[in-house]
Amino acid sequence: SSIANRFVLISLFPYTIMLNLILFGPPGSGKGTQAERLEEAYNLVHISTGVLFRSEMDEGTELGIKANEYMSRGELVPDEVTIGMLKNKMLSHADAEGFIFDGFPRTAPQAEALDQLLKEMGQQIDALIMLDVPEDEIVKRIVLRGKDSNRPDDSDPEIVRKRFQVYQNKTAPIYDYYNEKGIAFKINGTGSIDDIFQNLCDTIDSLHV
Numbered sequence: 001s002s003i004a005n006r007f008v009l010i011s012l013f014p015y016t017i018m019l020n021l022i023l024f025g026p027p028g029s030g031k032g033t034q035a036e037r038l039e040e041a042y043n044l045v046h047i048s049t050g051v052l053f054r055s056e057m058d059e060g061t062e063l064g065i066k067a068n069e070y071m072s073r074g075e076l077v078p079d080e081v082t083i084g085m086l087k088n089k090m091l092s093h094a095d096a097e098g099f100i101f102d103g104f105p106r107t108a109p110q111a112e113a114l115d116q117l118l119k120e121m122g123q124q125i126d127a128l129i130m131l132d133v134p135e136d137e138i139v140k141r142i143v144l145r146g147k148d149s150n151r152p153d154d155s156d157p158e159i160v161r162k163r164f165q166v167y168q169n170k171t172a173p174i175y176d177y178y179n180e181k182g183i184a185f186k187i188n189g190t191g192s193i194d195d196i197f198q199n200l201c202d203t204i205d206s207l208h209v
Contacts, residue, residue, distance in 0.1 A: 019098030025131035028142040045096040049103035128178040131189030
């Protein structure tokens with residue numbers, strides 16, 4: 001039963017002080033680079049949904065097969081499949097001191113589903129931290145990256161600007177969702193990698209988790 005499951009989940013994370021962060025920002029904002037550093041500094045597990053999807057599909061798990069069916073039809077993977085993957089990933093790292101969510105949630109219903117999952121685990125999101133980078137800077141970074149990656153969609157500024165607009169329209173409301181709870185923070189995502197990392201650490205250290 002779901003009640004029994006909840007007790008199992010909570011006993012796997014026995015009231016330890018966890019630090020759960022959502023690292024947020026447009027494509028090209030440097031989330032991956034900073035997540036790796038935060039992972040090491042705070043003993044967290046970085047969960048990138050893109051990587052998670054690929055590994056579940058490569059391993060041929062039940063959820064991976066389901067995700068593949070939707071993606072091969074060009075459809076979005078349903079939230080419950082993604083949440084199932086997140087849950088499995090978290091349970092496989094019961095010794096972690098917390099998690100960094102990268103690429104999820106992307107919509108308000110996903111944010112609510114993530115909150116519900118964490119509640120069942122006796123946890124919560126402690127902060128959403130957004131790397132604030134202007135559109136022109138994002139375009140410059142991705143086009144530059146496109147020259148090395150040979151990805152045609154990365155080297156076309158118009159396509160990059162469209163992706164930025166999609167981010168603004170669809171995922172920026174997530175910031176508002178967590179801001180209403182008083183746990184959303186914006187930091188300057190331009191400057192040196194070290195400076196941005198220092199700003200992230202200062203924000204995290206001020207949380208009093």
